[in-house]
Amino acid sequence: MSVLVYTENWEGKFKKLSFELLSYASEIAAQSGDQVVALSIGKVGENELNLLGNYGASKVLAVGYDGELDNQVYTSIIAQAVEKEDATIVIMSDNFTGKALAPRVSAKLKAGLVTGAVAVPASFDPFVVKKKAFTGKTFVHVKVNTAKKVISLIGNSVEIKETANAISIEKFGATLPEAKTSVKEVNRLTGRILLTDAEIIVSGGRGMKSADNWAPLEEFAEILGAATACSRPVSDEGWRPHHEHVGQTGKIVAPNLYFALGISGAIQHIAGVSGSKILVAVNKDKDAPVFEVADYGIVGDVQKVLPQFITAAKELKANS
Amino acid sequence: MKILVCISNVPDTTTKIKLVNNNSGYDKTGVQWIINPWDELALTRALLLKEEQGSPITEISVINVGTKDTEPTLRKALAVGADDAIRVDAEAKDAYYVAAQIAEVVKNNGYDIVLCGIESSDYNGSAVGGMLSELLDVPSVSSVSGLFIEDGKVKLNREIDGGTQVLATETPFVAIVQKGIALDPRIPAMRGIMMARKKPLVVLPPADIEALTEYIDYEMPQAKSACKMIDEDNAGDMIRLLHEEAKAI
Numbered sequence A: 001m002s003v004l005v006y007t008e009n010w011e012g013k014f015k016k017l018s019f020e021l022l023s024y025a026s027e028i029a030a031q032s033g034d035q036v037v038a039l040s041i042g043k044v045g046e047n048e049l050n051l052l053g054n055y056g057a058s059k060v061l062a063v064g065y066d067g068e069l070d071n072q073v074y075t076s077i078i079a080q081a082v083e084k085e086d087a088t089i090v091i092m093s094d095n096f097t098g099k100a101l102a103p104r105v106s107a108k109l110k111a112g113l114v115t116g117a118v119a120v121p122a123s124f125d126p127f128v129v130k131k132k133a134f135t136g137k138t139f140v141h142v143k144v145n146t147a148k149k150v151i152s153l154i155g156n157s158v159e160i161k162e163t164a165n166a167i168s169i170e171k172f173g174a175t176l177p178e179a180k181t182s183v184k185e186v187n188r189l190t191g192r193i194l195l196t197d198a199e200i201i202v203s204g205g206r207g208m209k210s211a212d213n214w215a216p217l218e219e220f221a222e223i224l225g226a227a228t229a230c231s232r233p234v235s236d237e238g239w240r241p242h243h244e245h246v247g248q249t250g251k252i253v254a255p256n257l258y259f260a261l262g263i264s265g266a267i268q269h270i271a272g273v274s275g276s277k278i279l280v281a282v283n284k285d286k287d288a289p290v291f292e293v294a295d296y297g298i299v300g301d302v303q304k305v306l307p308q309f310i311t312a313a314k315e316l317k318a319n320s
Numbered sequence B: 001m002k003i004l005v006c007i008s009n010v011p012d013t014t015t016k017i018k019l020v021n022n023n024s025g026y027d028k029t030g031v032q033w034i035i036n037p038w039d040e041l042a043l044t045r046a047l048l049l050k051e052e053q054g055s056p057i058t059e060i061s062v063i064n065v066g067t068k069d070t071e072p073t074l075r076k077a078l079a080v081g082a083d084d085a086i087r088v089d090a091e092a093k094d095a096y097y098v099a100a101q102i103a104e105v106v107k108n109n110g111y112d113i114v115l116c117g118i119e120s121s122d123y124n125g126s127a128v129g130g131m132l133s134e135l136l137d138v139p140s141v142s143s144v145s146g147l148f149i150e151d152g153k154v155k156l157n158r159e160i161d162g163g164t165q166v167l168a169t170e171t172p173f174v175a176i177v178q179k180g181i182a183l184d185p186r187i188p189a190m191r192g193i194m195m196a197r198k199k200p201l202v203v204l205p206p207a208d209i210e211a212l213t214e215y216i217d218y219e220m221p222q223a224k225s226a227c228k229m230i231d232e233d234n235a236g237d238m239i240r241l242l243h244e245e246a247k248a249i
């Protein structure tokens, strides 16, 4: 039997989340005695496929198909891989792709689904997994009653562990059903650090005062190799693009480091960032709720603080 | 064309969670129950589509799988402008259970477009819409931020990891909607509230379906340690701390 990991790639390279998912699967497999099989869909080179062995996969099923994401077609490929490998657990990311596919795969296989998992199963018999609920305000333990299971994992919840495995790569010629959706146009955010993949995020709120004040924030993000984000009013005002909006009604992110600059810390904003390992707040109001959830804080004016951040970050980068 | 909007009944997003009964549940006293924010926006979009000149949409129904307690939420959806409501009279045991109940209703009533939200704000499942589409064996378009009907054909904007797509799909299909689908939710007006009392709210018995999962208990996140404050005039120290102490840069 096996644990099947649905990996994701971007421009021919595996995303970091793929290695997280494999590390997660390896921990499960170590306890259940199964092997970890990685499913790769898309145009990915042999060297890149071999990398998956470093994170515990003993086999890769490589499907060369690289059609745009049609939920039915991709679900069918995953289900065929499950059958072929006699997989009992399917693991995916809890990103847009995972949200699109995991429930379909679950219903197709009649496999109990846990989305938004944050840890390896607490127990195997019964099978219990901890997941996020109420947008991070609490966690809930979910018991899965079916023999087959599907789990989607929140990014940055587990550490990437290198465990080199001898790996076999198998070209998998899955049968492709006809797609009932047709993509007319694709706009890729190339060359940018994707918000949902970023290790560091620099985010600005209404306290930034106007769209013109974003240059130093962007410069700071650039130096750190960070993605930029904003609060909802900021994207509503059109100061920043909508894809940068984080929170309950925007993107949910869980970076290592989140800078909240001129953000009050409303419950709906924090809902989207509470998974961050470290939260830094800069706010001129010492009573702003953001300080209740921040790890580090500065009571002050962002316009005075940002230039100092930039200077210090430049120094740090120059010395490392 | 008929649209069905799936409505999840959830605590208001500002609700503070307090665990009770040995962490087996949360305190529901004083909780205000609302239409899940995404579903409210989905309904708003459906209404806007129906109001367009020459719109092919003839009927907008809303559905909830829930006990009698959820009826005020369905009434609110009617007050906002839905034509009729369906309640499948059962506790929403898990996402599969809910999706399978809705699938039964869709099979019997033939909707062209089913709208779901990207997630319920309580259990953040992101599951019902996708499961429903699979059970119906129809296309699902997820993370939809725009839904248009042009010459009877459906066009959607969708966000993917790392970009956006414009796509077309066959009907029937399930659209799972997120930010952008509508700007602000429509608020019921007095007239709407009056009319809602006369609109049909059909209660159906549940189909015989088994849930695949169950919630056992809850766990609060670890309390954060106190926020470490740095002086505004020495803001550069923050960066050094994040490097040396937090090892985050």
Ligand SMILES: Cc1cc2nc3c(=O)[nH]c(=O)nc-3n(C[C@H](O)[C@H](O)[C@H](O)COP(=O)(O)OP(=O)(O)OC[C@H]3O[C@@H](n4cnc5c(N)ncnc54)[C@H](O)[C@@H]3O)c2cc1C
Binding pocket: A204, A205, A206, A207, A208, A230, A231, A232, A233, A234, A245, A246, A247, A248, A249, A250, A261, A262, A263, A264, A265, A266, A267, A268, A269, A272, A282, A283, A284, A285, A288, A300, A301, A302, A303, B013, B037
């Ligand atoms: C159903 C619902 C969903 C929502 N979803 C989201 C969501 O997904 N994301 C989201 O962000 N919001 C969301 N909101 C809105 C949320 O409630 C807040 O209104 C919003 O987060 C506030 O944004 P802000 O902190 O940028 O602005 P404000 O609340 O206006 O705060 C600005 C802050 O900047 C500080 N400030 C001002 N000037 C300076 C300065 N020069 N230097 C430093 N600090 C300064 C102020 O002290 C203040 O704390 C939602 C609301 C609802 C009802």
Ligand SMILES: Nc1ncnc2c1ncn2[C@@H]1O[C@H](COP(=O)(O)O)[C@@H](O)[C@H]1O
Binding pocket: B005, B006, B007, B008, B009, B036, B038, B039, B063, B064, B065, B066, B092, B095, B098, B115, B116, B117, B118, B119, B120, B121, B123, B124, B125, B126, B127, B128, B129
């Ligand atoms: N009990 C329910 N009754 C009707 N629709 C629901 C119910 N639960 C969830 N949904 C729909 O499914 C979407 C996703 O919910 P979930 O999978 O619970 O996160 C919601 O936005 C609703 O559109």
